Amino acid sequence: MISFITNFLYNFLIAFGVIIGGASFAAIGALITNHPPLKTMLDVSRSIKIWAVALALGGTFSSFQVIERGLLKGEIKSVLKQLLYIFAALVGANLACVLLKLLKRCSKLWLS
Numbered sequence: 109m110i111s112f113i114t115n116f117l118y119n120f121l122i123a124f125g126v127i128i129g130g131a132s133f134a135a136i137g138a139l140i141t142n143h144p145p146l147k148t149m150l151d152v153s154r155s156i157k158i159w160a161v162a163l164a165l166g167g168t169f170s171s172f173q174v175i176e177r178g179l180l181k182g183e184i185k186s187v188l189k190q191l192l193y194i195f196a197a198l199v200g201a202n203l204a205c206v207l208l209k210l211l212k213r214c215s216k217l218w219l220s
Contacts, residue, residue, distance in 0.1 A: 112189060119164045119193045120200035126160035127153050127204030146212055153208050157201045164197035 131149040138148035178187035 116192060116196045119196040123160040123164040123197040123200035124204045126163055127156065127201050128207070130156050130160075131204075131208055146215060149208055150212060153205045157205060160201040160204075161194070161197040164200065165193060 131153045134152040135145035135149045138145040174190045175187050178184065178190070
């Protein structure tokens with residue numbers, strides 16, 4: 109049970125970190141190239157969301173292989189675990205995007 113919770117948390121945080129890290133470095137690049145950093149962060153975060161999920165899962169095909177084996181051999185427990193891992197990665201990536209959108213909303217308050 110400990111390894112399931114650990115992997116669940118890892119998937120969430122890896123997807124979250126990929127979005128935040130990628131968007132942060134994109135903002136640095138935007139500053140260097142004289143583009144708006146916040147807009148760049150939001151654009152990049154939207155475009156790398158699926159890659160963050162794939163990275164958190166350790167490659168998309170391994171997840172589908174576990175699901176396929178689970179369905180064919182009747183191992184419902186492994187299928188449910190894998191679906192929860194996918195869910196954790198999706199929530200982590202989406203939460204990071206929401207956090208960046210919140211940053212944009214707060215920036216409007218700070219500038220006014």
